[in-house]
Amino acid sequence: MANINEYLDWRGDVPFSLDPFNDVDNLILSELAYTDFEGIVPPPGSGESISLREAYAAFYQRHTRAEIEAETTFYHMAPFVMDHLIASRRFQNLRLANYVNVIDEAKDAQFSAITFLLGREVPIALDCGAGDAAHARIQLPGDERETAYVAYRGTDDSIVGWKEDMNLSYQLRTPGQQSAVHYLDALFRGQCLRLMVGGHSKGGNFAVYASAFCASEVRRQICRIYTNDGPGFLPEITESTAYQQIQPKIVSTIPENSLIGILLTSDIDHHVVQATGMGIMQHDPLSWQVYGNHFVEAEKRTATSLAAERGMRTWLEELSIDQRILFIETLFDAFQSGGAHTFTELFEDKARLIADMLRVAASLPKEEQQELRRMLGEFARIGARVLITGAKSGFKR
Incomplete structure (x- = not known):
């Protein structure tokens, strides 16, 4: 082929x-x-x-x-x-x-x-x-x-x-x-x-x-x-x-x-x-x-693709518009706070990226910090389920 x-x-x-x-x-x-x-x-x-x-x-x-x-x-x-x-x-x-x-x-x-x-x-x-x-x-x-x-x-x-x-x-x-x-x-x-x-x-x-x-x-x-x-x-x-x-x-x-x-x-x-x-x-x-x-x-x-689709749809359906905005804005505020304009620049200093993400999250009101942790936790669980599904099926089939 x-x-x-x-x-x-x-x-x-x-x-x-x-x-x-x-x-x-x-x-x-x-x-x-x-x-x-x-x-x-x-x-x-x-x-x-x-x-x-x-x-x-x-x-x-x-x-x-x-x-x-x-x-x-x-x-x-x-x-x-x-x-x-x-x-x-x-x-x-x-x-x-x-x-x-x-x-x-x-x-x-x-x-x-x-x-x-x-x-x-x-x-x-x-x-x-x-x-x-x-x-x-x-x-x-x-x-x-x-x-x-x-x-x-x-x-x-x-x-x-x-x-x-x-x-x-x-x-x-x-x-x-x-x-x-x-x-x-x-x-x-x-x-x-x-x-x-x-x-x-x-x-x-x-x-x-x-x-x-x-x-x-x-x-x-x-x-x-x-x-x-x-x-x-x-x-x-x-x-x-x-x-x-x-x-x-x-x-x-x-x-x-x-x-x-x-x-x-x-x-x-x-x-x-x-x-x-x-x-x-x-x-x-x-x-x-x-x-x-x-x-x-x-x-x-593949089973991985199907699992990812189900997981992402479920996750998005559970989030209100305001929650989606909070997740996206917080994530990208952290990405851009160090002055990077591309992902190539962003990942040149991974330690700084992690520090920026923690700093931006800490600056949020307590209620938003709790909501962000909950959303990230669910997102991580979806990712883990997709990876497990992929591993069981050989990732491709």
């Missing part, structure tokens, strides 16, 4: 005219969105784009391979996808546009997006996710319109990005989600395109949210929405008319040991795929297994 890079090596010579855009192609572009294209890909509003080859050359003028490999984030290998893309006939006409990357600590917002232009006459496979080669496929033929894939980046290494993830547990609309809606509305109103919208992790959440709540004239251009191990939403969102209207266009793909894509509520059936790695490491798109032009279907989700 292979991953997305090997898929490009083996099938990159097959153009979209012979094999329609599929779920694996979607994951490739969602992974590429983690690449730092600042100052390389034109920003929104410029009306300009550059070729993949131009972006590739400019990126390696600014960064070395050793520098990329030395990073410790799970997505640090994303730029290397370009090595395989530029050698492929399938993506030879790919152009990049509308790159934006914003981190706003004051608003607890981390947002990044990019538009990939695939060209005209690009057919799209409407049901080509998990399954074997005989899996039914419905093809949407290409037409004269430009086909574009809007990719929202998932959570990066920033502390504020992870805080926004946590805020999804009580906020109906985060600043990042609002930016995702604005991105679609500002760029694609008055256009005549065939749009696909997607992303990995929080980027998948943004893709679904933006597609649901963008302007109706933009929504009509969207033919497919991809969320790749992206967390869900509060029930108020999934029960809304806007969400229900776009639901048939959503493709949700998660690894068999998903611990992220099963959070909150999505109210859609997931394609469950095989992935290498243990535990949370299956969140890495490069671990997802590919055969031919589709992901390798998993028989079912």
Whole structure:
């Protein structure tokens, strides 16, 4: 079996005219969105784009391979996808546009997006996710319109990005989600395109949210929405008319040991795929297994993933909105009190991190300290149950 890079090596010579855009192609572009294209890909509003080859050359003028490999984030290998893309006939006409990357600590917002232009006459496979080669496929033929894939980046290494993830547990609309809606509305109103919208992790959440709540004239251009191990939403969102209207266009793909894509509520059936790695490491798109032009279907989700979903849902259901806010604000106040802006910086001094957490907790009123201890205790018990379940099942099966 292979991953997305090997898929490009083996099938990159097959153009979209012979094999329609599929779920694996979607994951490739969602992974590429983690690449730092600042100052390389034109920003929104410029009306300009550059070729993949131009972006590739400019990126390696600014960064070395050793520098990329030395990073410790799970997505640090994303730029290397370009090595395989530029050698492929399938993506030879790919152009990049509308790159934006914003981190706003004051608003607890981390947002990044990019538009990939695939060209005209690009057919799209409407049901080509998990399954074997005989899996039914419905093809949407290409037409004269430009086909574009809007990719929202998932959570990066920033502390504020992870805080926004946590805020999804009580906020109906985060600043990042609002930016995702604005991105679609500002760029694609008055256009005549065939749009696909997607992303990995929080980027998948943004893709679904933006597609649901963008302007109706933009929504009509969207033919497919991809969320790749992206967390869900509060029930108020999934029960809304806007969400229900776009639901048939959503493709949700998660690894068999998903611990992220099963959070909150999505109210859609997931394609469950095989992935290498243990535990949370299956969140890495490069671990997802590919055969031919589709992901390798998993028989079912792992016991660890199911236990984590049950535990987190129970824990959240027992917490009021005020309790969720107390937990999140206290935790991230401690994270940020030492001046760190990324988790890489944060864990460089673990002793200081522990001291900061204890100091912030001690500064709370007695009642809040007791409530925080209770919530942390229950959270720890859930974590222990998940670990025990994983150990009994070999963590993967």
